[in-house]
Amino acid sequence: MTKTLKTEIDIAAPPERVWEVLSDLDAYGEWNPFIVEATGSATIGDRLTLRMQPTSGRERTLRPTVTDVRPDELLQWEGHLGVRGIMDVTHTFRLKPAPGEGTRLVQAEDFRGLLVPLVARTLERGTLPAFEAMNEALKRRAEESVSSPRG
Numbered sequence: 001m002t003k004t005l006k007t008e009i010d011i012a013a014p015p016e017r018v019w020e021v022l023s024d025l026d027a028y029g030e031w032n033p034f035i036v037e038a039t040g041s042a043t044i045g046d047r048l049t050l051r052m053q054p055t056s057g058r059e060r061t062l063r064p065t066v067t068d069v070r071p072d073e074l075l076q077w078e079g080h081l082g083v084r085g086i087m088d089v090t091h092t093f094r095l096k097p098a099p100g101e102g103t104r105l106v107q108a109e110d111f112r113g114l115l116v117p118l119v120a121r122t123l124e125r126g127t128l129p130a131f132e133a134m135n136e137a138l139k140r141r142a143e144e145s146v147s148s149p150r151g
Helices: 015-023 025-031 114-146
Strands: 001-009 033-041 049-052 060-062 065-070 074-078 090-096 101-113
Touching: 001 074, 001 114, 015 025, 015 074, 015 090, 015 114, 025 033, 025 114, 101 114
Parallel strands: none
Antiparallel strands: 001 101, 033 049, 049 060, 065 074, 074 090, 090 101
């Protein structure tokens, strides 16, 4: 079985600025309410360590691998719960130009495997709201620097 979670948000900042915030994994702890700590880099093949806090449920640490990077456009990683086929996850962030020099962020996660039917409702209740909270926080952080003067 498969399950996809998807959220979208418009950000009043150019894709380059949104990418700057999104790809700075070391700074996630400063602003991100979902991925509260991240180490690694937005480089294909890099193994990340992500400490994640869903809105309901317990904190988890995952170690996905970056599978696709297109600066200002796409960041994607894949991970597995235990052995492949139990629960495999592909997480994708897409940045699309939006009117007024803005950006539309599409955050999605595809779940595949034997455990998906057992956790599908939990994903809806805990993970999807966490995506939305992360989107809002990313929006604030990206827009903050656009509106504040630089010295």
